[in-house]
Amino acid sequence: MKIQQLKHIYRKTKDILTQGWMLAGLVVVILLPFVIGLGLYLKSHHIFTQYNFWELIGSTEWKPLSGKFGLYPFILSSLWITLIAIVIALPVALLSAIHLTTYAKAWVLKWVHPLIDILAGLPSVIYGIWGVIAVVPAVQSLALSFGIKVSGYSILAGGIVLAIMILPFILNILIEIFKSIPIELTEVTLSLGATRWQTVKKVILRKAMPGIISATGLGISRAFGETIAVLMVAGNVVKIPTGIFQPGYPLPALLINNYGEMLSIPLYDSALMLAAFILLLIVLFFNILGRYTIVRFEKSM
Amino acid sequence: MKWRKIEENLFRVLMFLATMLMGGVLILILIAIFKNGLPALTWEMLTQPPKGGYYFGREGGIANAILGSIYLSLGAVLCALVIALPVALFLNIHMKNHERWVHIIRFLMDTLWGIPSIVYGAFAFMVMIYLGMKASLLAGIITVALFILPIMIRSMDEVIKGVPEGLLEAGLSLGANRTEVAFKIFVRQCSTGLVTAILLSLGRAIGDAAAVIFTAGFSDRIPTSISQPAATLPLAIFFQLNSPIEEVKNRAYASAVVLTLIILIISTLSRYFSQKLKNH
Numbered sequence: 001m002k003i004q005q006l007k008h009i010y011r012k013t014k015d016i017l018t019q020g021w022m023l024a025g026l027v028v029v030i031l032l033p034f035v036i037g038l039g040l041y042l043k044s045h046h047i048f049t050q051y052n053f054w055e056l057i058g059s060t061e062w063k064p065l066s067g068k069f070g071l072y073p074f075i076l077s078s079l080w081i082t083l084i085a086i087v088i089a090l091p092v093a094l095l096s097a098i099h100l101t102t103y104a105k106a107w108v109l110k111w112v113h114p115l116i117d118i119l120a121g122l123p124s125v126i127y128g129i130w131g132v133i134a135v136v137p138a139v140q141s142l143a144l145s146f147g148i149k150v151s152g153y154s155i156l157a158g159g160i161v162l163a164i165m166i167l168p169f170i171l172n173i174l175i176e177i178f179k180s181i182p183i184e185l186t187e188v189t190l191s192l193g194a195t196r197w198q199t200v201k202k203v204i205l206r207k208a209m210p211g212i213i214s215a216t217g218l219g220i221s222r223a224f225g226e227t228i229a230v231l232m233v234a235g236n237v238v239k240i241p242t243g244i245f246q247p248g249y250p251l252p253a254l255l256i257n258n259y260g261e262m263l264s265i266p267l268y269d270s271a272l273m274l275a276a277f278i279l280l281l282i283v284l285f286f287n288i289l290g291r292y293t294i295v296r297f298e299k300s301m
Numbered sequence: 302m303k304w305r306k307i308e309e310n311l312f313r314v315l316m317f318l319a320t321m322l323m324g325g326v327l328i329l330i331l332i333a334i335f336k337n338g339l340p341a342l343t344w345e346m347l348t349q350p351p352k353g354g355y356y357f358g359r360e361g362g363i364a365n366a367i368l369g370s371i372y373l374s375l376g377a378v379l380c381a382l383v384i385a386l387p388v389a390l391f392l393n394i395h396m397k398n399h400e401r402w403v404h405i406i407r408f409l410m411d412t413l414w415g416i417p418s419i420v421y422g423a424f425a426f427m428v429m430i431y432l433g434m435k436a437s438l439l440a441g442i443i444t445v446a447l448f449i450l451p452i453m454i455r456s457m458d459e460v461i462k463g464v465p466e467g468l469l470e471a472g473l474s475l476g477a478n479r480t481e482v483a484f485k486i487f488v489r490q491c492s493t494g495l496v497t498a499i500l501l502s503l504g505r506a507i508g509d510a511a512a513v514i515f516t517a518g519f520s521d522r523i524p525t526s527i528s529q530p531a532a533t534l535p536l537a538i539f540f541q542l543n544s545p546i547e548e549v550k551n552r553a554y555a556s557a558v559v560l561t562l563i564i565l566i567i568s569t570l571s572r573y574f575s576q577k578l579k580n581h
Contacts, residue, residue, distance in 0.1 A: 197309040
């Protein structure tokens with residue numbers, strides 16, 4: 001009897017301790033995004049004692065040594081590169097997702113899935129190397145055919161590399177979305193005499209629209225934060241890009257390239273933290289937008 | 302009537318091309334990396350740390366970065382596992398009757414997953430400076446652990462979510478408490494899926510460079526304790542590629558081959574385990 005009681009107490013304590021650990025872990029994970037956001041804000045808000053927010057975002061001059069911290073060229077470069085990436089990746093992902101879910105036989109999808117996974121799992125530095133080996137020279141000769149002489153390290157090269165990187169990511173989401181659309185819808189329109197493409201165009205795409213918007217949002221947020229690969233091919237020159245063959249200097253690259261040296265210059269670290277904070281806000285905005293639409297979409301299915 | 306047919310066929314071709322493009326790009330990337338990297342890859346590169354003048358094309362290898370990456374990612378995966386597994390179990394077993402909250406937490410976790418690794422890096426660096434720590438293997442491990450935490454939790458969560466309804470009730474009715482059901486029954490039931498989740502996080506941990514660039518430091522020596530700085534493979538590739546010397550550049554390609562192979566092995570393994578899960 002005694003032993004059984006002891007055993008019971010032992011089990012009970014173990015249960016309570018483990019539950020405590022689980023709960024603590026959960027609290028840590030829940031607080032993490034807020035702590036990151038708050039930390040970056042607290043560190044960056046010193047700069048607002050001397051500059052106003054819009055001044056920093058709108059100014060084009062980046063000269064930390066003379067106290068000029070204009071973030072506009074970086075934000076604009078990031079926006080351009082992201083825009084190019086999404087414009088390339090979205091149509092390809094859409095066509096491919098429709099092909100895989102409505103036209104192709106089931107075994108094709110089974111074979112393509114591992115490919116998508118491998119592509120999604122390749123580290124960004126590998127994409128960067130590929131960009132340097134293949135994309136940059138290609139962009140250079142493309143520009144040359146327009147009569148423009150450039151190095152090839154440009155926002156276009158960044159956009160292309162980024163497009164390839166987010167392609168598997170967007171494709172995965174789109175495949176899930178198209179799969180969740182009830183097959184009856186297709187059957188009805190097909191039996192009414194519509195062609196497959198008409199069905200896709202008039203019924204499936206319309207039905208999947210929230211999902212497509214969501215995939216786009218998530219793709220943008222993924223693209224915006226991508227660092228190493230873009231840094232390797234974008235050229236990193238601080239100026240407003242005037243064309244797609246011109247080099248750009250995306251926001252994450254600014255962080256990487258300037259981190260170690262910032263401590264001696266006043267407000268420099270605040271400016272960089274502000275850059276990180278803005279990056280976080282933009283990424284979170286598109287991410288939450290995307291997630292929210294997808295939750296709504298799933299509920300409507 | 303005719304236009305309908307043309308449109309149909311046109312898009313059929315376009316869609317086929319789009320799918321082909323994806324497979325094609327993967328092959329192009331692999332060919333580019335291996336074609337440039339394999340000629341420069343030697344046994345010496347894999348087994349030696351950099352010697353004097355390595356970055357000017359002299360002797361040595363990237364053993365420091367290979368080992369550094371392995372230490373760092375294994376350490377990070379272990380740290381993340383200690384939190385991720387309990388949290389994933391807790392969400393599915395202890396919070397089973399609080400579906401609203403579970404939804405909110407999943408949403409939050411997905412959002413956390415989306416935060417770019419450079420932001421984790423910047424944040425961790427800031428905390429490091431604040432605490433007066435130096436860049437070290439330990440700081441790198443903690444940063445990467447935070448970064449892969451949401452990835453691991455969400456993929457484990459998806460696995461545990463798939464466990465049949467009755468298992469929890471059956472366990473409880475046999476007199477086990479929830480914690481015992483979680484660790485003794487669910488973990489065993491999901492073991493292959495959990496391994497897949499761990500491998501997925503391991504791949505992320507090895508491949509990421511932006512989170513460790515400020516926190517792990519970079520060193521030509523193989524780290525012997527967690528307080529020393531450590532080199533990582535992605536950063537070694539990145540630094541060598543920036544060199545103007547042809548020899549060193551070629552070594553960047555060779556290092557990329559090593560990293561690609563590691564990632565391919567991990568993803569093949571995780572494929573194997575997830576296949577096994579399906580056959581269950």
